[in-house]
Amino acid sequence: MKSRIPGFYKLSAEERLKLVGEEAELSDEETERLGGTGLTVEQADRMIENVIGTIEVPLGVATNFLINGVDRLVPMATEEPSVVAASSNAARLARRLGGFTVEVSEPVMIGQIQVCNISDAGAAKKAVLEHKSEIIRVANEQDPVLVKFGGGAKDIEARVIDTLQGEMLIVHLLVDCRDAMGANAVNTMAEAAAPMIEELTGGRVFLRIISNLAVHRTARAEAIFSKDDIGPDAVEGVLNAYAFAASDPYRCATHNKGIMNGVSAVVLATGNDTRAIEAGAHTFAAYPEGYKPLTRYWKNDVGDLVGAIELPVAVGLIGGATAVHPVAKACVKILGVKTASELGGILAAVGLAQNFAALYALSTEGIQRGHMRLHARNIAVMAGAPTELVDKVAQQLADEKKVRLDRAREILEELRKD
Numbered sequence: 477m478k479s480r481i482p483g484f485y486k487l488s489a490e491e492r493l494k495l496v497g498e499e500a501e502l503s504d505e506e507t508e509r510l511g512g513t514g515l516t517v518e519q520a521d522r523m524i525e526n527v528i529g530t531i532e533v534p535l536g537v538a539t540n541f542l543i544n545g546v547d548r549l550v551p552m553a554t555e556e557p558s559v560v561a562a563s564s565n566a567a568r569l570a571r572r573l574g575g576f577t578v579e580v581s582e583p584v585m586i587g588q589i590q591v592c593n594i595s596d597a598g599a600a601k602k603a604v605l606e607h608k609s610e611i612i613r614v615a616n617e618q619d620p621v622l623v624k625f626g627g628g629a630k631d632i633e634a635r636v637i638d639t640l641q642g643e644m645l646i647v648h649l650l651v652d653c654r655d656a657m658g659a660n661a662v663n664t665m666a667e668a669a670a671p672m673i674e675e676l677t678g679g680r681v682f683l684r685i686i687s688n689l690a691v692h693r694t695a696r697a698e699a700i701f702s703k704d705d706i707g708p709d710a711v712e713g714v715l716n717a718y719a720f721a722a723s724d725p726y727r728c729a730t731h732n733k734g735i736m737n738g739v740s741a742v743v744l745a746t747g748n749d750t751r752a753i754e755a756g757a758h759t760f761a762a763y764p765e766g767y768k769p770l771t772r773y774w775k776n777d778v779g780d781l782v783g784a785i786e787l788p789v790a791v792g793l794i795g796g797a798t799a800v801h802p803v804a805k806a807c808v809k810i811l812g813v814k815t816a817s818e819l820g821g822i823l824a825a826v827g828l829a830q831n832f833a834a835l836y837a838l839s840t841e842g843i844q845r846g847h848m849r850l851h852a853r854n855i856a857v858m859a860g861a862p863t864e865l866v867d868k869v870a871q872q873l874a875d876e877k878k879v880r881l882d883r884a885r886e887i888l889e890e891l892r893k894d
């Protein structure tokens with residue numbers, strides 16, 4: 477597959493779909509689903525409760541991504557203008573010096589078991605740790621298929637914490653989820669292990685649930701942006717922007733939000749749980765203490781800008797909406813990933829690309845010019861401009877720096893008179 481497609485953005489949506497379909501070898505049915513009704517109401521009715529319909533979100537494809545030497549077209553589902561363009565531009569700059577290098581840890585999630593009413597927390601913790609293998613055996617009996625594929629419960633951790641309700645023992649079941657996001661497997665295992673843990677500790681178990689702070693399941697990405705491409709001023713600008721976020725939580729929230737613009741768009745496109753990823757990313761940013769940027773930047777020996785990111789990547793390819801939503805399935809095919817870890821690596825690369833693009837724009841010309849161009853098109857459409865007049869109206873709105881609905885209506889009126 478090739479991901480460097482100059483002029484991709486200038487094509488019609490239909491032409492882009494045809495091109496992506498050929499690159500990803502999509503079937504006619506998959507192409508039809510992408511370009512038409514993605515999810516039928518009947519399918520939606522089997523996914524959640526009280527269904528009355530579906531809501532469409534634009535699906536774009538970011539180009540130029542080179543990740544560990546492999547070209548990837550990246551589907552992104554988002555309502556926000558500029559996100560897909562920003563990612564594609566950053567990926568184009570990154571690929572000139574080799575693209576993104578990514579590393580992904582084993583897909584290990586944490587199941588938490590909360591033990592309350594314990595008289596001797598130290599002894600309870602010791603008892604749990606001494607019976608690790610029995611607890612792991614009970615957990616693994618719940619999911620022989622996962623175990624067969626090399627996954628399953630692998631280890632136990634135990635911590636005593638002080639809470640408003642007194643001391644608690646928190647037992648962590650570490651579960652290798654392979655290509656599943658893992659919430660179902662982990663929650664089932666945590667529930668199954670609970671009675672044994674109560675017996676061992678003499679305490680009472682309350683919560684048995686996965687943790688979204690997936691510190692054992694992270695992806696890292698790194699990329700170099702040449703100073704000759706972006707200019708020395710932009711190198712300083714991005715370093716200053718990073719330093720700002722690292723020292724100021726108000727800025728850091730927006731810095732990390734920008735990262736998630738890219739990450740969540742891919743998570744959504746692949747039918748994964750956006751809230752799990754968002755919760756994990758922001759908590760990881762504050763872990764072990766103090767809310768920090770998920771990315772880092774520095775200058776290398778020759779003065780080029782190096783960017784890096786690490787974030788939890790609790791995503792799956794089997795189970796959940798990924799396995800049943802026809803558009804999500806097609807998106808996984810476009811990405812060409814075979815494992816959840818590969819998808820995790822792509823999320824890290826996209827997060828870094830998105831963040832670099834934002835900081836580059838913010839520290840140079842600002843983001844409003846680009847935003848306004850796209851916003852102006854939306855306003856033109858809202859004003860009722862027919863397809864052949866949308867660009868004309870938008871252009872005039874942008875030139876006049878009055879991107880407003882009332883002005884769009886006036887311009888349209890004038891154009892119609894002409």
Ligand code: MEV
Pocket residue numbers: 556730731732733734735737834835838843
């Ligand atoms: C907007 O959705 C995202 C940005 O605000 C991110 C950032 O400020 O880094 C542009």
